[in-house]
Amino acid sequence: MSDETQSLYQLIGHERLQQTVNLFYTSVLKDPLLQPLFGDGHPTHVEHLTAFLAEVFGGPPRYTDELGGFATILKAHRGLNITDEQRARFIELFDLAMVRTGLGNDDTIRMTLNEYLSFGTEVAQINSFATTDAELHPCQEVPRWP
Numbered sequence: 001m002s003d004e005t006q007s008l009y010q011l012i013g014h015e016r017l018q019q020t021v022n023l024f025y026t027s028v029l030k031d032p033l034l035q036p037l038f039g040d041g042h043p044t045h046v047e048h049l050t051a052f053l054a055e056v057f058g059g060p061p062r063y064t065d066e067l068g069g070f071a072t073i074l075k076a077h078r079g080l081n082i083t084d085e086q087r088a089r090f091i092e093l094f095d096l097a098m099v100r101t102g103l104g105n106d107d108t109i110r111m112t113l114n115e116y117l118s119f120g121t122e123v124a125q126i127n128s129f130a131t132t133d134a135e136l137h138p139c140q141e142v143p144r145w146p
């Protein structure tokens with residue numbers, strides 16, 4: 001496979017993606033602004049968030065095919081009433097985790113992930129406030145990015 005056809009997922013590598021999500025989630029559960037939303041944490045969160053992001057960046061569609069797909073993440077976010085500060089902290093902690101695993105050393109990867117996180121957290125925030133289906137964000141499936 002030539003470089004042109006390599007997905008971002010391949011460039012990142014599954015293990016490094018999972019390590020980054022793992023560090024991110026550990027920091028979320030210690031964060032005063034975010035921890036109240038996540039409680040004591042969920043044992044499948046790292047696996048599910050990794051699978052979701054893998055699919056977003058061109059990896060296998062395992063989140064859609066095996067882990068409940070977009071409907072599951074939508075259900076998880078509805079009613080959370082995510083504030084602007086919580087949304088910003090989520091992005092900040094993910095970026096810090098990228099720096100710590102070395103993923104942040106690659107400017108293209110870091111910038112693309114941050115661009116996606118800006119979009120993804122906006123989707124999550126809008127859905128977190130939706131009281132009717134009409135108020136949901138129009139993105140209703142696992143997006144492919146970029």
Ligand code: HEM
Nearest residue numbers: 037038042045048049052073076086087090117120121124
């Ligand atoms: C790019 C943005 C985001 C993505 C890709 C994402 C993805 C996910 C996924 C995959 C799950 C697990 C659903 C399952 O069990 O399969 C989840 C759950 C959850 N998300 Fe998000 N999320 C995003 C943004 C946010 C934001 C901004 C917040 C709050 C600040 C948030 C709070 C939560 C909570 C509280 C849960 C449920 C608890 C848990 O599973 O641990 N998410 N999210």
